[in-house]
Amino acid sequence: MSSSLPVAASSRRAAGKRPALLQPLLDAPVWFVLAIVLLTSLLGLRFYREPQLAIGKRIGYTLLAPKTMDVEDRLETEKARLDARRNAVQIYSLDPQIEAQVHDSLDDLLTEGDQIFATAGSLPYIDTGILASEAQRYLRAMPQATWLQIKQLIGSPTPPAQLSGLTPIERQIFGNLNKNRAGNSDGFAALIERIERARLAYGQAIARLRTAPLVYQDRLLDLSPDQWKQVTQQVQLVTRRLLAMGVIPGLPQPLRESGVMAQLPTSFNVLQRRLATDLVLSVLTPNLKVDRLESFQQAERTAENVPTVRLHIQKGQVLLKKGEMITPRWFDILDRLQLTQRGVNWLELLLLVAIEAVAFAAFLIIDRRLGKACLCRRDYLLTLVIALFTSGIGVIIGDSWGWGGFLPFIAAGLWLGNFYGSKRGSLALLALAVPFWYGLKIPFTIFLPVFIGGLVAALLVGRLRSREEMAFLGVFAAAVQGAVYALLTVVFSNGFEWGELFVHTLEMAGGGLVCSIVALGASPYLERLFDVITSVRLSELANPNRPLLKRLATEAPGTFQHTLFVANLAEAAAQCLGDNADLVRAGTLYHDIGKMVRPRYFIENQMGLPNPHLQLDDPWRSAAIIRDHVTDGLKLARRYGLPQVIQNFIPEHQGTIQIAYFHHQACELVGSDNIREEDFRYPGPIPQSRETGLVMLADACEAALRSLKDVTEGEAVAMVQRILAARWREGQLKDSGLKEEELPQIARIFVKVWKEQNHQRIRYPSASPKTPEYQVARR
Structure with missing residues (x-):
């Protein structure tokens, strides 16, 4: 299926002309010269001075x-200012959210320690007159085997050899307990029970301590409850002080430790100081964050103060x-x-002009040899606007090739490929790229990715039929642009950092994505401003929910059904012949919109009602009313802003054919010698493109095909061929580009579509079981 604009362009020229090699330049000398002058003015800026x-x-x-x-x-000044910016003091701000998180974490951590102390039980757990507090602490943590040994020795004759295996504090505990048993035998059992309960609670605390945070393990219960209370108070106080002063990110661990210890009281022993320091450091998080805006402003103020x-x-x-x-x-x-x-560097400037001339001449010549159509003046203007836009962005970017991803080749590729088809769009992009690269001297690793991204967009966009597909193509082309940049950098760069490569690749892909968004957003405006027909726009125009088509279906339903059948015939023929089926369908849907003005004067809308032509009884007036549906249609088309190439279907589908029925009536009334032929002919013009020619043929055959009943396919084809041959003999198709040898193929296509839409249907049996049809259906 050919692209839309070449077909639109073909409607503006007669068929059958073969241009000579230089004929394209002779046909468009103004645009050729204007393009070279304007683009040289932009791309040659660096050659002027x-x-x-x-x-x-x-x-x-x-x-x-x-x-x-x-x-x-200026370079030394800028260097000094750059150094000043780099060395400027960063401005920090407190993050209250982090401060709250630190306090919550500390509260949870200290609560865990309190619960472990609560599980271990209070000290002293027996009378200090029996055992001192330190001895009680040792007794509850004593190994079970040692405790059992001491209990066996209490109250029994104790040889000195059995006590030699005990430590001094263990012998002290044994002596005190043994002395208590001798002096208070009745309360000794209760004393042992309290000791056992204390040892059991301590064992549970030790078990819980094994799953506690690492900061507590193997040392928490070495503190007394009073010492632990002092630690918790100081840890909370020190944490609040440090957070109030602000904790800077990246502060070395030794400095953080020394900062915490400096806040602790000198009365703390080594264990208290170590545990308190570890508790603070385990929850302490930097709560100062760099204020980017204030730091930037401070750096700029510092740079401004650097003297020139x-x-x-x-x-x-x-x-x-x-x-x-x-x-x-x-x-x-x-x-x-x-x-x-x-x-002025005249040599370089003239070389740029020569490159542009060769590139544009090659484009015009190859464009003529691509096939059915060439560009018209409006197309040249739009192509020039796109080229100037692309070149202008390149000049604005200048030598700042870090912004090279924003060179709008993807936008140009999407526009050119969508407006003119993939072949012409790619060719136009290549013709622009050569002088663009030479004029701006873009680095190879920047130019090639943006050009390939634009070329991918131009090659693929011609196949698309919706804005959504164009949006996804823009994303794909941007990804290709970024990937090609990364590949070229890896292959050709002597040295690079992966982090910088990743950032620059994202910048290239992001620039391409921005260009595709610009292209997608501007496309409807360019299409409307330059009256460009694209596949996407044709799909939108063919939507039956368009206001004009909804009016046609409501106000002239018979004409609407006639239009749909004609559209099916013409579209099928266009697909088989390789013409623009999208254009044919859209144009056919609007070719009879003028009948909405006086719908009942056309037989398909009368629906059994009286024929108003009989009341007129004037073939001249009737012919004028029938003929006026063309001019009325053009007025409606202009009012609703239909593209010119769609408007062409309205007069060209009728050409200059005769309104035969009323012409015959007039001849019977006054004789053929007294009749002006133009009163009973459509004003024309005859079809100027293959697409409008196909619609004329389909429109001529529609009524005849609908009237056929019980005929063979061969008879139907023969009838259609006679109608097509009549149009050919009348000279209606001489400017359309259709060939006489294509008429039999068109006739067969029309009959095939007619057969598909008028296939024989199953005859359903009657509901009564007694009818023969019902019995046959059951068998």
Whole structure:
């Protein structure tokens, strides 16, 4: 299926003309010259005042200062300001959310410690007159085997050899308990029971401590309850102080530890200090975040305060010696001194003009040889606008190729491919790309990705039929643009960082995506402004919910049904012949809209009602009413903003054929010699494109095909061929591009569609079981 614009363009020229090789240039000299002038004005900007003493060149003589003056050293100034920005103090702000999270985490952690102490039980758990507090702490943590040994020895004759295996504190515990048993034998059992309960609670606390946070394990219960209480109070106080002062991200661990310990009281023992420090550090999180806006503003203020670096140059001072290379810094200084010898580079400028001329001439010549149609003036104008837009963005970007992803080749590819078809769109994009690259001297790794992204868009967009598909194609083309950039960078770059490559790849893909969004948003406006027909627009125009088609279906239902059948016939023929079926269908749906003005004057809308032509009894008036449905249709088409190529179907489908019925009536009334032929003919023009020619043939055959009953396929084809041959003999198709040898094929297609829409249906039996049809159906 051919693209829409070439078909639209074919409706503007007669068929059968074979242009010579240079004929395209002769047909469009104004556009050819205008394109070269305008694009040279944009792409050749750098050649108008090109310096002879450019960066990277070696000077052939010793360059002396022509006068005494102070010159701003902009590169050194910018370097100093850049250093000032980098070294500017960052501005931090407190994050209250992090502060709340730290307090919550600390509360949970301290609650866990309190619960472990509560499980272990209080100290002392027996009278300190029996055992001191330290001895009680040791007793509850004593190994079970040692405790059982001590219990066996209490109250029994104790040889010194059995006590030698105990530690001093264990012997002390044994002596005190043994002494208590001897002095208070009645309460000794209760004393042992309290000790057992304390040991059991301590064992449960130890078990819980094994699953507690690591900061507690193996040392929490070494503190006394009073010591733990002091630790919790100081941990909360120190945490609040540090958060109030602000914790900077990235602070080294030794500095954080020393900061916490400096806040602790000197009365803490080593274990208390270590545990308190670890508790604070385990929950402490940096609560200062960089305030990007304030830091940026501070950096800019710092940079603004850097004084301008100026060079004092004396007249006759040696600026550059012979053979020295011109660096960017010295080029800027020489340029401010007007010593770079700027002027028009006529050689480069003429070479750019030659490249443009060859590229555009090749485009025009190949465009003529692509097939059915070439571009018209409006198409040249739109193509030039797209080329100027693309070139203008390239000039604006200038040497800032970090923004190269925003070169709108994807947008140009989507527009050109959608408006002119994939072949012409790709060809136009290539014709633009060559002078674009030469004029702007874009780095290879930047130009090739954006060009390939645009080429992918131009090649694939011609197959699409909806805006949604175009949107997804834009995403795909942007991804291709980013991927090609990454591949070229990896292959051709001497050194790169993967992080920077990832960021730049995203920038390239993001720039392509922005360009595709711009193309998608601007497409409807360009289509309307330049009256461009695309497949997407044709699909929208063929939607039966369009206001004009809904009016046609409501106000002239018979005409609407006639239109649908004609559209089916013509569309099938267009598909088989390789013409634009989308254009044929859309144009056919609107070809008879003028009948809405006086619907009852057309037989398909009378529906058994009286024929108003009988009341007129005037063939001249009746013929004028029938003929006026063309002019009425054009008025409606303009009012509803239909494209010109769709409007062409309204007069061209009738051409200049005769309104035969009323012409015959008039001849019977006054004789054929007294009749003006133009009173009974449509005004024309005859079909100017294959598409409108197919609609004329389908319209002529529609009524005849509907009237056929009980005929063979061969008879139907023969009848249709006679109708088509009559139109050919009348000369109605001579400018359409259709060929006489195609008429038999068109006739067969029409009959095939007619057969498909008028196939024989099953005759359903009567509901009564006694009828023969019912019995046959049962068998």
